[in-house]
Amino acid sequence: MNQSRRDILRMTSIIGIGLAGSLFGSFNVFGAEWMPKSFEAKSLEDALKEIGVDKYSISTDVSVVSAEIAENGAVVPVSISSVIPKTDYMAILVDKNPSPLSAAFNIPEGTEASITTRVKMGGTSKVYAVVKADGKWFVASKEIKVTLGGCGG
Amino acid sequence: MKLFITLIFTIFLIYSNTFAVAGNSSTDEIAKYRELLADGNPAELWEMRGEELWKKKIDPKSVSLEQCDLGKGPGIVKGAYVELPRYFNDVNKVMDLEQRLIYCRKNIQGLSHEQAVKIPYGSVGNPSDIEALVSYITAESKGMKMAVSTKHPLEKEAYEVGKRFFFYRAGSHDFSCATCHSADEKRIRLQELPNLLNKADAQKTYTTWPAYRLSQGEVRTMQHRLSDCLRQQRFPEPIYASETITALIMFLAKNAEGGIFDAPALKR
């Protein structure tokens, strides 16, 4: 991912806190850019690099909640949350998927850093929550076993 | 490597006694998985589309389905599903919901048979109007008690034919519905099998169809569910909305009598 895209994403986070309403609202413009390189990255490390994660620490203040076994890999419920103050960005990554990055969220002020969604998993894998708070990166993970593949066929 | 394998098997043997416990925790986790998905069933999107289709005037007659009589009078959707299949005087036949919908689409909306049964089972890019309509209509019976009648001789016949079909063993594998669904607490692989002769199981199962199938990403109806059972049973293919399946539905609906209807549900 090139520097300018990353900057846009960062900027959006900042703007999201401050003046998102009037600026973006009236023009109906999306905040975050879709970042092809992050989404196309084939490994967890590459995806993290593309997102802009340089150093990170594993944190118990970040959590990934799901069932330990998913009956169907095509639909796996995942909640990610952070209790770290000033959390303004969160992402879900599935380690073993062909492209690990699943979704990323800018969290404006006033929105809880806790999101539930559903992801596809090609097989049993660790699912990561990657969180940015006050400029620092934090990570948590959980292994989810998949009894039926959700990709391809 | 060999040592490693031996070690693993040794561990397995030591812990083999605890396997039952491990099995339970797997079941618990699968239950948790389902619970987490219960909130936000995509079937609601089908219900919305179904309601739109029910009320939409379409060619050639520019008529909606709102005058369709599902058994409780023209246009009455609320509670109709828990009394289906039922005998309909206007056709002198027992019909299930899907057969009745086809009837209304032909006779009220003026569609040809081909148009009326077009895409009974949706797929990506080919959404099924029938699945959407069934989602809407069945959702309007949520919270109500299953109460099909077998009083009319033809209703009784449908029930009895369905019962015989339930026990009918044939085909390469000698399977009948009963092979998998007539004993308590059985599984195929990890999939639990309801005992459809046991009232509690029959109620729980019947009242949770139709359902959004996670594996298919579509809402599937009772006709689809049972046709797919027949496929796995190694039976040939029934025509869509067959009387055979309606009879089987009648048998199952009666076994589920009194169960609180709770669909469209969400299933694996």
Add this chain to the structure above:
Amino acid sequence: MPLPLSDKGILMKKILIVIMVFAVMTGCATATVETDYGKAMLSLLKSEFTSKGPATVERMLNQDEVQKLCSEYPMVRTEEMVSRIQDSQMKTVKFPADGNYLGDWKKGEIIAQNGRGFQSSDPIGGVNGGNCYACHNITKSEISYGNIGPSLNNYIKLHGANDLVIKYTWAKIYNSQAYTACSSMPRFGHSGILDEQQIKDVMALLLDPASPVNR
């Protein structure tokens, strides 16, 4: 004679057997009504089904004697019926001509895992599986197994591996109803689901000391 709808309790079964035997002896008054429903069902099956892939209408309609009896008496049967079925089915069992009962357990494992064959969605002439794991616990490493049939894990330890056990196991796979009338298990050899070599491979999965089933 209505079909019993409950399989609960031995007492219930005994009562039903008594009633049934009585009904057979005296000629059941409702028998004519019953045939009507049966006929109605068959005429629906004839008119509403079409063959697709290896699943044919003929095979659904043309029940053999065993399928007929087991359909008519799904839950309880008289002793006479049971021995009639088991005797006739035992006669169908063909043992391997070369006297070798055990093939390759690794191939047997693949067959045990494979659930394809004879479904309307399967190709005609495709390789059929035994789908053993659908109903049986077999190897320790496969945790996704069903419980319709008994566990086959530690087969040798549980049953031994002498000639008698080997022949019994072969016959059971070949035609399960030779031992259990109206068993839920398909008659793999008799019905042409698995060929002789495949049965040998499944036999090895159960009876080869090197198979993970026995280790």
Add this chain to the structure above:
Amino acid sequence: MPSPMRIRAVLNGETVEVKVLIRHDMETGLRKDTTGKFVPSHFIQKLTIKYEDRMVLDSVMGISVSKDPFLSFKFKGGEKGGKLSVTWVDNIGDTRTDAAIVS
């Protein structure tokens, strides 16, 4: 034309709980059809949620978000009767906006 979304926004104390269901195939581009050809990818890339004029969630998605996506989260500062709107855009340019009133 894209189908309508199902949006629920319920005020509970100080927070509004939002649940969104979207009818979308989320085709990965990795799946083959019955003829063995790859089905082209078709998936939502961007999704924004606004309360009145304020952005409350801003997200980007890849192919591994499940078919018929579901999203749930909470935000502060909403009131009963306020308008919540959800907009998505997918990789082929389809887009849809739906709104719901906070209850």
